[in-house]
Amino acid sequence: MSEEIRGVCGDAGVLFYCLVGNVALELVAMTEEFDIKKVARQHLEMDRFFAGDFTIKSEKGRIEEQNLRAEAGEAVSQMERIAGEVSACRRCPLGNLRTNAVSGEGNAQARIAFVGEAPGADEDAQGRPFVGRAGKLLDKIIAAMGLKREEVFIGNILKCRPPDNRDPRPEEIVKCLPYLQEQLEIIKPEIIVALGAHAARTLLDTNKSIGQLRGRLHDYYPDAMAKPIKLMATYHPAYLLRNYSDASRRAVWEDMQQVLTELGLPIPEHGRK
Ligand code: URA
Numbered sequence: 001m002s003e004e005i006r007g008v009c010g011d012a013g014v015l016f017y018c019l020v021g022n023v024a025l026e027l028v029a030m031t032e033e034f035d036i037k038k039v040a041r042q043h044l045e046m047d048r049f050f051a052g053d054f055t056i057k058s059e060k061g062r063i064e065e066q067n068l069r070a071e072a073g074e075a076v077s078q079m080e081r082i083a084g085e086v087s088a089c090r091r092c093p094l095g096n097l098r099t100n101a102v103s104g105e106g107n108a109q110a111r112i113a114f115v116g117e118a119p120g121a122d123e124d125a126q127g128r129p130f131v132g133r134a135g136k137l138l139d140k141i142i143a144a145m146g147l148k149r150e151e152v153f154i155g156n157i158l159k160c161r162p163p164d165n166r167d168p169r170p171e172e173i174v175k176c177l178p179y180l181q182e183q184l185e186i187i188k189p190e191i192i193v194a195l196g197a198h199a200a201r202t203l204l205d206t207n208k209s210i211g212q213l214r215g216r217l218h219d220y221y222p223d224a225m226a227k228p229i230k231l232m233a234t235y236h237p238a239y240l241l242r243n244y245s246d247a248s249r250r251a252v253w254e255d256m257q258q259v260l261t262e263l264g265l266p267i268p269e270h271g272r273k
Pocket of ligand 1: 116117118119120123128129130131132134135156238
């Protein structure tokens with residue numbers, strides 16, 4: 001050990017490392033109170049800990065982010081594929097009567113999926129779900145929940161308009177439902193809001209009335225093996241337009257509050273009463 005280094009690092013005692021230029025030298029510490037080897041080790045461990053931990057975390061975060069982006073892109077392209085199939089569909093005679101098929105729209109990874117009955121005249125004309133009077137009311141309900149239309153998914157049991165807005169027929173539902181089922185499989189919503197009796201009965205496979213079904217959460221089973229998805233049944237916006245009473249409006253708002261609570265979302269102040 002050179003005199004110079006001894007001067008800087010001290011006399012005999014404890015081994016420690018000292019950097020001179022770029023060279024690590026094994027040295028001997030001068031006193032036991034000043035345990036430089038311990039200090040050096042702690043520094044090294046601290047460096048490794050922070051550098052290692054942060055490096056691993058940021059790498060993991062980056063990979064997770066990439067995976068999430070890839071999943072989102074995959075969901076969008078799967079939904080586009082289904083929309084393409086729906087627009088060419090002739091599984092039932094409604095396919096020959098439509099102006100436009102209405103596949104559904106919104107976030108391909110939405111937390112909430114609103115499901116109505118079938119397109120009406122406005123939807124058939126535009127190829128988009130819930131754009132007529134009932135749709136404007138649905139927009140207001142979504143806004144009252146503190147959400148944006150583009151954040152949720154909006155679709156229907158039938159993708160084509162039944163003539164004169166008649167009720168969907170069982171054979172039409174059987175042919176068309178697989179499209180919605182596949183969409184829900186891709187979206188994996190945390191909750192489905194079934195708008196009206198047709199949507200609720202179809203998805204829950206029951207004959208009960210909407211009055212019996214609304215107001216509490218049900219389980220929707222995508223298939224026998226899959227985990228159920230929560231489903232809230234509520235009155236259809238078109239029913240609300242026809243029966244615009246305090247009671248019907250309050251009932252729908254109570255249902256939507258349950259949906260928000262189930263998702264852990266705040267209930268907007270303006271909607272509280
Ligand atoms: N009613 C529905 O059930 N769906 C629509 O898209 C529009 C009106």
